[in-house]
Amino acid sequence: MEKNVALKDTTLFFGFAAVILLLPILLEPIGANYPDLLQKIAIFGIFAIGFNILFGLTGYLSFGHAAFIGIGSYMTLWSFKLLTMNVVPAIMFSVILAGVFAYIIGFVSLRRSGIYFSILTLAFAQMCYSLAYSVLTPITNGETGLQTRAIRKSSETSLLDGDIRIIDQAFGVQELGVPTTNFFGMAMSGYTGFYFCAVLLIVCFFIAQRITRSNFGIMLKAIKSNQNRLNYTGIHTRPYLITAFVISGMYAGLAGSLMAATDPIAGAERMQWTASGEVVLMTILGGVGTLVGPVLGAGIIKYAEQKVSSWNEGILESFFSFLPETLQHFMANLGVLFVGEGWHTTLGLLFMIIVIFLPGGIMEGIRRIGAKFSRKKPEADTNAAAPQPAE
Amino acid sequence: MSAAEEMKNEQSRQFERGTANTVLHIDDVHKSFAGLHALSDVDLDVREGETHAIIGPNGAGKSTLLNVCVGRLKPDRGAVVFDGEVLTGKSPHEINQLGVARVFQTPEVFPELTVLENVMVPALSKRDGHFRLNPFKNFFREKAIREEAESVLENVGLQAQLSGLASTMSRGDKRRLELAMGLIQHPRLLLLDEPTAGMARHDTNATIDLLKKIKEGGMTKVIIEHDMHVVFSLADRISVLAGGRIIAQGTPEEIKVDPRVKEAYLGEEQV
Ligand SMILES: Nc1ncnc2c1ncn2[C@@H]1O[C@H](COP(=O)(O)OP(=O)(O)O)[C@@H](O)[C@H]1O
Ligand SMILES: [Mg+2]
Numbered sequence: 001m002e003k004n005v006a007l008k009d010t011t012l013f014f015g016f017a018a019v020i021l022l023l024p025i026l027l028e029p030i031g032a033n034y035p036d037l038l039q040k041i042a043i044f045g046i047f048a049i050g051f052n053i054l055f056g057l058t059g060y061l062s063f064g065h066a067a068f069i070g071i072g073s074y075m076t077l078w079s080f081k082l083l084t085m086n087v088v089p090a091i092m093f094s095v096i097l098a099g100v101f102a103y104i105i106g107f108v109s110l111r112r113s114g115i116y117f118s119i120l121t122l123a124f125a126q127m128c129y130s131l132a133y134s135v136l137t138p139i140t141n142g143e144t145g146l147q148t149r150a151i152r153k154s155s156e157t158s159l160l161d162g163d164i165r166i167i168d169q170a171f172g173v174q175e176l177g178v179p180t181t182n183f184f185g186m187a188m189s190g191y192t193g194f195y196f197c198a199v200l201l202i203v204c205f206f207i208a209q210r211i212t213r214s215n216f217g218i219m220l221k222a223i224k225s226n227q228n229r230l231n232y233t234g235i236h237t238r239p240y241l242i243t244a245f246v247i248s249g250m251y252a253g254l255a256g257s258l259m260a261a262t263d264p265i266a267g268a269e270r271m272q273w274t275a276s277g278e279v280v281l282m283t284i285l286g287g288v289g290t291l292v293g294p295v296l297g298a299g300i301i302k303y304a305e306q307k308v309s310s311w312n313e314g315i316l317e318s319f320f321s322f323l324p325e326t327l328q329h330f331m332a333n334l335g336v337l338f339v340g341e342g343w344h345t346t347l348g349l350l351f352m353i354i355v356i357f358l359p360g361g362i363m364e365g366i367r368r369i370g371a372k373f374s375r376k377k378p379e380a381d382t383n384a385a386a387p388q389p390a391e
Numbered sequence: 392m393s394a395a396e397e398m399k400n401e402q403s404r405q406f407e408r409g410t411a412n413t414v415l416h417i418d419d420v421h422k423s424f425a426g427l428h429a430l431s432d433v434d435l436d437v438r439e440g441e442t443h444a445i446i447g448p449n450g451a452g453k454s455t456l457l458n459v460c461v462g463r464l465k466p467d468r469g470a471v472v473f474d475g476e477v478l479t480g481k482s483p484h485e486i487n488q489l490g491v492a493r494v495f496q497t498p499e500v501f502p503e504l505t506v507l508e509n510v511m512v513p514a515l516s517k518r519d520g521h522f523r524l525n526p527f528k529n530f531f532r533e534k535a536i537r538e539e540a541e542s543v544l545e546n547v548g549l550q551a552q553l554s555g556l557a558s559t560m561s562r563g564d565k566r567r568l569e570l571a572m573g574l575i576q577h578p579r580l581l582l583l584d585e586p587t588a589g590m591a592r593h594d595t596n597a598t599i600d601l602l603k604k605i606k607e608g609g610m611t612k613v614i615i616e617h618d619m620h621v622v623f624s625l626a627d628r629i630s631v632l633a634g635g636r637i638i639a640q641g642t643p644e645e646i647k648v649d650p651r652v653k654e655a656y657l658g659e660e661q662v
Contacts, residue, residue: 005531210526210529211526213529213530213531214526214527214528214529214530215515215519215523215530215533216524216525216526216528217526217530218511218512219512219515222504222508222512225501225503226500226501226502229499230501230512231482231483231487232461232483232487232492232493232495233484233512233513233516233572233576234488234516234517234521234576235512235516235521235522236482236484236522237484239522240522243526
């Protein structure tokens with residue numbers, strides 16, 4: 001049994017890594033192989049994997065994980081502005097800071113479970129969101145958002161409008177205008193940016209897989225299954241929960257950092273509750289508690305978002321052009337509710353369909369189809385075998 | 392005379408002299424629920440190595456007493472002392488780590504985990520303590536613990552269901568699973584709340600045999616039981632609880648003939 005599990009895990013890991021690295025080729029037929037989308041898929045994949053470590057394993061549903069995205073993004077921007085355009089320190093600081101915040105938020109929120117926990121996390125995230133727009137504007141630059149700038153000419157200039165980049169300056173890096181973010185010289189844009197995120201996604205997947213299979217992971221599953229029983233089994237569940245919360249917060253911090261690394265601007269809207277809700281949707285759509293599901297969910301939602309929100313009435317009119325004219329107008333008018341700005345309507349609808357008909361998400365659907373085939377096979381075998389003795 | 396019999400004689404002599412080690416001491420415990428006195432002035436001593444049965448009619452307060460022992464309920468008054476440590480005020484996981492394991496009246500398992508995992512979790516808790524951060528220690532490589540879990544599961548007769556999910560088990564099997572979860576911790580004190588309720592005669596007998604076997608291992612047990620057949624074949628001493636009070640205490644022979652017990656409890660069953 002132990003060998004089986006190990007083999008399955010290894011296969012899954014290498015399969016996953018291969019698919020992610022080949023995404024630019026695999027997604028070509030559906031026209032989703034442009035770097036911007038690929039980066040988003042990888043980044044939200046990381047976010048969702050981390051979210052699933054908390055929600056999927058322990059059953060604690062956080063509605064405030066976008067806060068860590070925001071923290072990661074701001075931290076990354078400040079690292080760009082103050083230290084260097086190299087993403088490595090930015091990512092490290094972001095992950096650490098997100099971990100610290102996750103510890104504080106988790107410490108308080110995990111005093112409660114169920115819906116009260118969800119509400120506490122939501123309240124924290126909304127607090128971060130509104131602080132970013134008010135008291136913290138000197139750090140966040142409010143509604144304008146935090147951006148990288150050229151090196152400031154005088155120390156009079158506010159740091160929001162002019163950067164210092166101590167490390168880069170010390171190394172005598174020549175800058176023309178605002179430089180791009182980089183990984184030791186490799187620009188973080190285009191396919192390089194995607195591959196950078198993809199490698200981190202694969203590392204994150206590996207860590208999540210190890211956690212799931214570990215003693216720590218089994219305790220998290222036991223918490224989800226029957227926390228009360230676990231207490232009477234001698235386990236102090238709180239430190240386990242806090243650790244899971246911190247780990248998933250760090251994943252979110254990494255995702256936030258990568259968002260800023262691939263597109264160096266950070267705004268508070270990343271912390272809004274809709275962003276927290278989005279990762280919940282991704283995880284549930286893909287399959288809660290599975291390893292691949294959250295990434296799949298992230299990919300599908302990000303792809304659909306780009307496609308559906310780019311459609312407009314004109315496209316619909318031509319799509320329905322095979323219909324009689326009145327019907328064509330009617331369908332286009334109806335359809336326009338769901339495309340473009342109406343993307344969230346579609347998302348809501350999709351979510352309802354999944355929750356009602358396939359609560360285990362897409363992975364559950366795949367499993368069911370797989371089970372159907374493997375059940376049919378032995379039947380076919382016996383049928384095939386049956387006539388033989390008669391011959 | 393066999394060694395086991397000799398030990399038993401020695402034990403009963405100690406009981407008579409009253410010098411045997413008290414493992415669990417329940418001291419003047421009082422608990423009421425909104426005016427209902429579930430437990431009043433309960434004093435109880437459980438001695439090292441004995442099987443102590445608590446019997447009494449439904450609603451007598453038996454489960455409440457166990458709840459007070461494992462930290463699920465706080466007594467209004469009084470204290471529970473285990474091996475010199477006051478348990479009252481401690482949380483359930485601390486009490487378990489001190490060596491007190493409990494089997495619940497309504498089976499409490501981990502439904503989404505496999506049968507084997509259900510038993511490995513308490514074993515890990517026993518080995519690693521209440522919290523151990525080991526996110527990279529592969530659970531499937533815990534060979535020693537898995538083998539131990541398998542052998543305990545074989546003892547309770549669940550060896551055929553190791554990889555099934557606990558949620559798919561019958562109630563009787565869940566009870567046996569819970570028993571295995573308690574046994575694998577080798578607790579110093581095992582509290583059993585009606586471990587055979589809802590079991591068929593055949594399974595009940597198997598459970599009795601199993602509990603007898605553990606008894607030879609020297610584990611101290613408190614067992615709440617309705618089935619008099621079980622009680623009289625297992626218990627060294629019996630306490631009778633009725634209306635939240637201990638009305639009688641003694642050996643099975645003494646309890647059988649105690650008029651108060653007959654009136655409060657046995658009477659209604661044996662008539
Ligand atoms: N948590 C509780 N809240 C209120 N009443 C309770 C609670 N637990 C037990 N009781 C009451 O206390 C009495 C003793 O219950 P219990 O200890 O379960 O009895 P037994 O196990 O002997 O059948 C019963 O009348 C029961 O209704
Ligand atoms: Mg009871």
